[in-house]
Amino acid sequence: MFTFLPPYVVFATDLVAAFLFLFGLKRMASPVTASSGISYAGVGMLAAVVVSFLYCFGVDPAARSQLGTNIVLVLLALLLGAGIAWWAGKKVAMTAMPQMVALYNGMGGGAAAGIAAMELFGGKTHGGRELSVTLLGALIGTVSLSGSCIAWAKLQGVIKKPLHIGGQQVINGAVMLAIVAVGGYVVFTVHGGAELATAMPGWIWVFFAGAFLFGLLMALPIGGADMPVLISVYNACTGLAVGLEGYVLKNPLLMIAGMVVGAAGLLLTELMAKAMNRSVAKVLFAHFGPAPAHKGGTIVGSLKPCQASDAGIFMRYAKSVIIVPGYGLAVSQGQQKLYEFVKLLQAAGVGVKFAIHPVAGRMPGQMDVLLAEAGVPYDMIFQLEDINPDFATTDVALVIGANDVVNPAARTDKSSPIYGMPILNADQAKKVYVIKRGDGKGYAGIVNALFYAPNCQMVYGDAQAVLVQMITAVRGLGAAPGGKAQK
Amino acid sequence: MRFQIPMSGFEALYVFMLAAFAGWVTIGRVPAILHTPLMSGSNFIHGIVVVGGVFALLSAGSRLEQGIGFFAVLLGAGNAAGGFAVTSRMLAMFQASSKPAHAAKKAHRPAAAATTPSGK
Numbered sequence: 004m005f006t007f008l009p010p011y012v013v014f015a016t017d018l019v020a021a022f023l024f025l026f027g028l029k030r031m032a033s034p035v036t037a038s039s040g041i042s043y044a045g046v047g048m049l050a051a052v053v054v055s056f057l058y059c060f061g062v063d064p065a066a067r068s069q070l071g072t073n074i075v076l077v078l079l080a081l082l083l084g085a086g087i088a089w090w091a092g093k094k095v096a097m098t099a100m101p102q103m104v105a106l107y108n109g110m111g112g113g114a115a116a117g118i119a120a121m122e123l124f125g126g127k128t129h130g131g132r133e134l135s136v137t138l139l140g141a142l143i144g145t146v147s148l149s150g151s152c153i154a155w156a157k158l159q160g161v162i163k164k165p166l167h168i169g170g171q172q173v174i175n176g177a178v179m180l181a182i183v184a185v186g187g188y189v190v191f192t193v194h195g196g197a198e199l200a201t202a203m204p205g206w207i208w209v210f211f212a213g214a215f216l217f218g219l220l221m222a223l224p225i226g227g228a229d230m231p232v233l234i235s236v237y238n239a240c241t242g243l244a245v246g247l248e249g250y251v252l253k254n255p256l257l258m259i260a261g262m263v264v265g266a267a268g269l270l271l272t273e274l275m276a277k278a279m280n281r282s283v284a285k286v287l288f289a290h291f292g293p294a295p296a297h298k299g300g301t302i303v304g305s306l307k308p309c310q311a312s313d314a315g316i317f318m319r320y321a322k323s324v325i326i327v328p329g330y331g332l333a334v335s336q337g338q339q340k341l342y343e344f345v346k347l348l349q350a351a352g353v354g355v356k357f358a359i360h361p362v363a364g365r366m367p368g369q370m371d372v373l374l375a376e377a378g379v380p381y382d383m384i385f386q387l388e389d390i391n392p393d394f395a396t397t398d399v400a401l402v403i404g405a406n407d408v409v410n411p412a413a414r415t416d417k418s419s420p421i422y423g424m425p426i427l428n429a430d431q432a433k434k435v436y437v438i439k440r441g442d443g444k445g446y447a448g449i450v451n452a453l454f455y456a457p458n459c460q461m462v463y464g465d466a467q468a469v470l471v472q473m474i475t476a477v478r479g480l481g482a483a484p485g486g487k488a489q490k
Numbered sequence: 491m492r493f494q495i496p497m498s499g500f501e502a503l504y505v506f507m508l509a510a511f512a513g514w515v516t517i518g519r520v521p522a523i524l525h526t527p528l529m530s531g532s533n534f535i536h537g538i539v540v541v542g543g544v545f546a547l548l549s550a551g552s553r554l555e556q557g558i559g560f561f562a563v564l565l566g567a568g569n570a571a572g573g574f575a576v577t578s579r580m581l582a583m584f585q586a587s588s589k590p591a592h593a594a595k596k597a598h599r600p601a602a603a604a605t606t607p608s609g610k
Contacts, residue, residue: 010492024535025512031581032530035534045574048538052570055544061492066551073548073556076500080547080560081540084567103576104530107537111569114539117562121555123544132499186530245539246509250502252542253494258502258507260538267532271525280599350522359520368525375583379538382586386522 009057010098016054019255020209023047024260028267034381051256071223077171097376098333101234101366102158107152115144115244116211122251123207126200131190131250134199140247142214147240149218154233158365165226172288175220182213221287228330231275231363232286239268248414271367278361278387280413280424301415304455311462314401314436315344315473321398322442323354325390325428328370329363331404331440337467338377341403344470345379347477357383358390358427360408391428400432402453403466404439419449435459438469493545523585532578537570 004308015331015452023043030040038116056077062070089108119141121127128134168174190207225233242264249257260311276283318324326345332338350443357379363370374384385393402409409429412419429435430453437454439461453459497505513532520528543566548560 013493024538025516028513028516028531028535031524031528032516034521034524034584034586037524037527037584038578040578041534041574041581043525044535045578048534048570048574051538051541052544055541058493058545058548062549063551066549069551069556070548073550073559076546076556076560077563080563081544081567084540084564085571088570088572089575090585092572093579095561095576097580100526100530100576100580103572104526104533107530107533107569107572107576110565110572111533111536111539114543114562114566114569117558117565118542120558121550121562124558125551125555213560225577226565235529238529238536241499241539242536242540245536245542246506247547248539248542250497250506252545253496255495255497255505257542258505258537260535262506262509263513263516264532264536266510266592267517267528270514270517271529275523304513353593357523361525366520366526367529371523372526372580372583375580375585378585380586381523381584384523472606 009060013057015053016050017254020047020051021256021259022058022480023050025119025263028263030437047161049083050416061359073208082206096336097338097373098336099159101230101369102155102368105151105158105234105237108241109243110150110233110284110459110490112147112151112237112244113116115241115248116141116148116214118248118252119144120207120211122248124204124259126198128199128251131194134190134193134421135186137251138189138210139310141211142182142186143240143247144244145214146221147220147244148250149242150216150222150233151218151220151237152232153219154225154237157225158230162223171220171224173216175288176212178186178217178220182210182217185213185375188220225287227316228365229279229286229366231362231369232279234285234366235268235271235272236283239265239272242266242268275367277364278425280421293444304457306454306459309436309460309462311438311464312473312476314460314462315476316480317398317434318348318353318401318436318473319351319477321353321396321434322397323356324401325347325356325358325394325397325401325429325432327358327360327363327402327409327427328374329360329403329408330365331432331438332466333364333369333373334404335466335468337403338373340467340470340474342374342377342379344474344477345465347474351477355383356385356390356393358385358387358394358429360405363405375433375434387425388428394428394431397432398434400435402429402435403439406439406451407449409453411448411456412451413454416452421449429453430456430459433458436462438462438464438466440465512526527580527584530567530573530580534573534577537573538567540566540570583603 024047025045027040030036044122119137125239159424189203242261246261248257256364348355359370409427411430413421413424543562547563550556550559
């Protein structure tokens with residue numbers, strides 16, 4: 004009795020979950036409410052997963068004999084997957100967040116592809132439209148899976164260099180064409196009356212293999228600084244794949260959640276690409292290529308090295324300092340030391356602000372998270388358009404492990420590959436210190452004229468080590484007379 | 491079948507269109523400072539795919555389907571749980587300056603500006 008009840012419980016819970024997802028996402032749009040936002044979404048997710056066990060009541064008669072095994076498999080997979088990922092997510096260092104998010108993206112894509120595979124191999128899709136949508140979701144999900152694996156490997160440092168193969172675009176195009184041809188063949192054959200599950204398994208395998216290969220080929224040539232774009236593309240892709248499989252499973256919750264994420268991911272991708280002044284297509288399909296020949300124009304001046312202690316003391320006696328953090332700070336895990344140094348400066352009465360370029364780091368907003376981890380209040384952190392006018396009236400700009408985002412060539416040199424990219428105007432400060440590991444060029448492979456400017460000095464070394472030296476030097480001065488020193 | 495809500499192609503397109511618009515508008519006003527938590531938060535939301543995996547695995551009829559389904563649920567559960575873990579961890583770190591009065595003023599600045607200036 005009451006057998007009519009389970010479906011309605013599921014439908015109603017899913018409806019509430021869809022609302023909680025949107026509501027949570029909305030609350031995530033402000034730092035004040037963000038923390039509660041993810042909790043709302045989490046409640047929705049938990050509820051949806053719990054009631055999904057009611058699906059037991061609606062299993063096809065054909066599969067009913069397997070139900071016991073299947074329930075055990077579901078429980079095992081849920082506990083194992085959630086347990087491992089939860090543990091990894093709690094343990095991962097904040098600096099390793101980009102590769103973690105890439106990994107979770109890939110997992111979602113893989114799950115969507117897996118659902119598609121079960122529909123296809125089980126012969127459960129009916130009609131040409133449903134089959135096409137299943138295949139499309141399978142393609143996008145698989146590309147997201149294999150591409151995210153590459154993105155993870157690159158961010159983790161397993162793969163060191165972007166891999167360029169001659170005729171990359173031609174190969175990618177050919178693989179994509181082959182995938183579409185196989186997919187089209189499957190759809191038309193089934194449309195002609197062939198049984199999907201019995202007649203087509205070979206071709207379905209080929210389809211998945213092709214999609215996997217395409218994901219690898221697509222991600223391999225993309226370099227480190229383009230990772231923010233790549234990660235948001237895969238985020239959008241996985242969302243789209245989930246939405247499409249939701250249509251196939253006739254589950255509106257999956258459709259809505261997937262499509263919301265798909266659109267959000269697309270918007271973020273656009274923002275990232277705009278911050279680099281390159282189109283999304285250019286990032287994905289036309290790479291910078293092997294480091295271009297020296298075309299930095301004429302650079303005047305020379306690199307002027309400087310001791311960390313001198314730079315630290317100079318900033319201690321400045322009135323205002325703007326700090327420009329980049330990926331180098333994340334690599335050296337120097338965020339805690341940086342804030343310690345900043346607090347010393349503040350205690351001495353120096354006004355300190357942080358300037359964040361939208362694509363600094365390896366995923367959008369990564370620098371903001373690192374600074375937040377170190378305890379920097381978010382009202383000290385300023386975005387590009389808000390802080391740029393301040394550089395001209397600032398005593399010192401401290402650039403830490405950033406390069407292309409402060410290269411004035413983006414404003415002036417029309418031949419430069421980064422021409423037109425919005426940059427932080429660090430060069431307009433009265434004095435510029437650059438903490439850098441060596442004389443290496445930035446990701447775009449071009450010389451940075453800022454480093455040669457008369458008002459700029461280089462502090463060579465690992466960011467964290469340099470900051471420790473600065474802290475020691477400033478501490479060595481003792482409390483400032485007349486300053487607001489607290490110790 | 492009893493647990494599914496079948497839609498015609500156009501009904502599905504309407505749902506997709508509205509959902510995409512909702513996602514676009516919701517995210518459109520997020521400050522850049524929150525881009526990383528936002529990305530991992532939306533990453534968490536597509537972890538809902540685990541529900542689809544559970545559905546498909548429960549009605550799996552062959553060894554092959556069970557094998558694939560196991561991994562689909564495994565990956566989906568990982569996506570959801572991991573996405574939640576990292577997002578909540580990151581969001582807990584964002585805080586305003588320790589001076590609460592100053593922070594409150596900042597947070598409510600638009601509201602304060604809307605009131606009459608004499609309210610100082």
